[in-house]
Amino acid sequence: MMLRLRATSSLIAKYGLLIILSLIMFFPFLWMVISALKTKDEIWSFPPTWWPSDPQFSNFLSAWDLAPFGQYIFNSVFTAVVIVLIIVVNSAMIAYAFTQFRFKGRNTLFAIILGTYMLPVAATYVPSYVVLADLGLLDSFTGIIISNAVSVFGIFLLRQAFLQVPRDVVDAAKVDGANHWWILWRIFLPLTKPSFVTLGLISFVQMYNNYLWPSLLIKSEEKMLITQGVQQFFMEEGGYGLQWPLIMAASTFVILPLLLLFLFAQKWFVSGITDSGVKG
Template identity: 50%
Template sequence: MQGLNKLGTLSRHILLAAASLVMAFPFYWMVTNALKSNDEIWQTPPTLWAENPNWGQFAEAWVAAPFERYMFNSIFVAMSIIVLQVINSGMMAYALTHMKFRLKGVFTGLVLVGYMIPSTAVYLPGYILLGQMGLLDSYTGLILSNCVSVFSIFLIRQAFLQVSHEMVEAGQIDGASHFRILWTILLPLTRSSFAVLGLITFIDQYNNYFWPMLITKSQDLQLVSAGLRSFFVEGGAYGLKWPLIMAASAFTIAPLLVLFALTQKTIMQSFNMSAGASKG
């Protein structure tokens, strides 16, 4: 029996290792192509490593366009949106799960219905509203137009539903305010969900393309996705400088990989802690 358990564990590890290699291979291919010449990229059969690696192409791609500006814009906008969404979704989810008010069920239903509405359906009214407020082509417009997310509310609501209502009632009996209960009781118990929310929101906003392109015109406000497009097409790199394209793509996704590496352990630890606290 013990031998079968070891064999099963070994099989799972092998399958997970194989799946990891499959997932990591596109990133490896992108980096190695950044080191090759244009002719070497298109040669057949393709090679897994550059014959004469040219590491200078990363620096050449970096100075070929203002990528430092694009990456700063994406990181700044994404982090600002994360802060606002954590606050908004936390307060909204708390109201929907641990507060009593009239038409609570109707309001919850409206939130869930809003989750089913595609984001593209609100682009036109959102653009008109930002135009009337004078927030087009600005950091404020980029951030405020994404500061509330139905998905974020739904995610945190589901996490709050796993917390015993008796804990909230105990805090109220001790005289704690709603804000104190939210940030000192519910937030620590569900921080894994908030960590996941931050990770998903950062990836989504960092890679956001269509909406920022729609409401901004200045190159100084372009995010990474729009900046890469400008480099590919307007800069004349498309189809001509594939090593530089691969290099630019590699260092622009680097913040996402670093963020995932830094938060993966925290998310798992927080998940285990919150699960244990809920059972207790």
């Protein structure tokens, strides 16, 4: 009886802690949505009001009409999706080469690739900018896509997942006459699908939220990404810095695509992190 009581108490304590931590993590988003429904006076009131007396749902329409957020979101989603597709394909091929091919200097080459992951990203901006300028790719989606087309993290993640695939399965496929391309996409992909989804989700969020590098490349307003659009919305004419309800409304529908993406992909995302990466 005592053991059962202790187990129940421990379980309640764990779930209670998880609930508290979840509320802490969710509170900034909740406060952002509520603030988008307030008037400017209610945001600056002290003590702060929890819920507006007259919710201003029109703030969302006003924020959407004051800037081309639809174009900004499309630009970010388009570039992020293309980058993710390229990253997944080349990371899978490189990881496959490191796990299935035997060649001299394989481990040394992999160590060098991992070593570049420790290089600060900002340190690569100047040489990357010069290269893109020489290629005439400044102020273009192509420049953003090419400059983000390789992920060291993706190579490492998929390599670790591929190492968990039973060697007997690969050997059996080779005996049946399968080539490397078929083995990669018909055997490794289905068996390590959670790792692929995890890589795609993390890469998409990273590219969607990228600000500093696109702000150096993109100058045309019609090509700006959502991070640049929100910053411009905040600073335009020096007035929106005081229009916090509109800023909160803009921030809400900017974050919404990421929340929907995680909502649909959370099963695979959690599985890719907690499991060994191989589907049983």
